[in-house]
Amino acid sequence: MFIKSFHKQLIVLFVTASLFYSCEETINPDLEDADPKLVVDAWLNNKVEDQVVKLSWTQPYLENTLPTGVSGATVVVTYDGGEVIFTEDANAAGTYRWTPTDVTSADVFGTIGRNYKLTVQVGAETFEATSRINRTVAIDSITFEFEESDPQYPDNSYTAEFWATDPVGKGDTYWIRSYKNGVALLKPSEINVAYDAGFTAGGNFDGVTFLPPLRSVNPDEEDENDEPLSPYEPGDSVYVEIHSITLEAYNFLNQVIIQTDRPGGFAELFSTPLANVSTNITNLDPNGTKAVGFFNVSAVSGMGKKLELE
Template sequence: MKAFKYINTLILGIVFMSCDDQIYPELNDAPEVIVIDAWVNNKPENQIIKVTKTQPYFDNSESVGVPGAEVYITDNEGNRFDFAESNNGAYVWLYTTETFGTIGNTYTLTVNAEGSTYTSTSKLNRVPTVDSVTFRYELETAFGTEEEFYLGEFWSRDLEGAGDTYWIKSFKNGEYLAKPQEINIAWDAGFSAGGAIDGLIFIPPIRDAVNPFDEDPNEEDSFLSPYEDGDSLYVELHSITHAAHDFLSQLSIQTNRPGGFAALFDTPLSNVPTNIVNTTSDGLALGFFCLSAVEGNGKRLDISQVPKEE
């Protein structure tokens, strides 16, 4: 029995020692694949679709755009919306006086690039209003010290009728919270289908996910307050399709990898699903196409107006 315990201890020691070794794997370059990033919405602004190429895994440079493509969207009423080439793979539909799309219509994306035609379809679904954004005060005690936090929260009620899906985007002082762990999606008023939460106010974990939690650089194991006096929070609700909900869920899983020993047990890396189809050959394509209706609301924090518990 002692020998068995010794062997187990030795194996664990080797595992932990190996975690400290930095390796530099050599990967063969995979063939380039076209990537179509087509998230279009009905906000009163220009809409951009990006057509680029994949890069080697360890290449952190800006993606190379695909020039000379034909990019347009048609709807079920026979309307066509052309996207003009801008720079480095960006194709732009210019906003004038009318926003893009009509809620309830179905839209088909077509991209003709490098001898192939790529298509995808999305429906422009409904979205509820964001009634308000509020802040609250919390006093946390940890390791004998007290920390003050001001947290933001949005208030909105899911529309009646099961099956609505949303992407909640948050902006602190005008800057989009774009970290992998900050991807915030909802199915009706909760996390997933079948939760009997249709038509309700969004549940607290989704309302609270608009808060960025950054580590305090001056104090170990401590976090900064998500918002300070004078900071602003703006929250947008984007209606998305069920396929887009699945795409964002998988994207979060694949990109939200803190590292460390726990990384040994992470889900293996893989490509996230795509709804882009190459209709002229067997060539692959990556990316996603989704139409969104958007509602938003925001507020600036005035700590003198936030109640504190005595």
């Protein structure tokens, strides 16, 4: 019995060692190049500032360069009673911009409940997408906490969170965008979306204070040894915005998180397989080239605070 048991243990050890050795082996896959597709990056809002639509082409998966901008396109957003024409930036190919003429008054994107249609014409092809601007929620306050001992951060760290209450009425969806010292937190692990005051439709967190994990507005930063850093230090500032988004945009961002926040290593064996992320961009020609990306128009509330010791 002892010999049989020892023999089984040797087999297990050998298989385990082989598995980890395989994980370290360098593989250079020979991937086929797909035809380029139009990428539409159109996240507009009701802030009185420049609104920007970015157009680019997809590129091979292993290409280590920035995507090529799409020049010469026609970009228009229409709504009941008006239209907004976006003009290509002369210094940034593929960047189309609209600047409000009167920054002291609400711009045309400021009406909650209004429907919008984006039309993009590239060559002989025309692409469209629609979005509705939903209500957002005001931020009540931002607080900093001194953490003497927290397993996620080094000892004596400062963390931040916002406080807000979801309005009564199920189905509100939000993108919570945070900035540290004016720099947006856009890593996959820092994307923060909410359904009402919780994570999913089944959570039943309508009309209550946002849950603690959602309230966290801390950057995911590491030092040169890959050790976590304190999210904030005295003198740092945090700015938080709550963007209302459509349910389709909420699903899109959740898919982005799943497809881009990859732990790597052995854990990848149990991760969700890579897949295409959904889009609301449609080619008017059903037999034409498919596009990727997303169009959403948000109502935005915001608040900022600086970490100052008393």
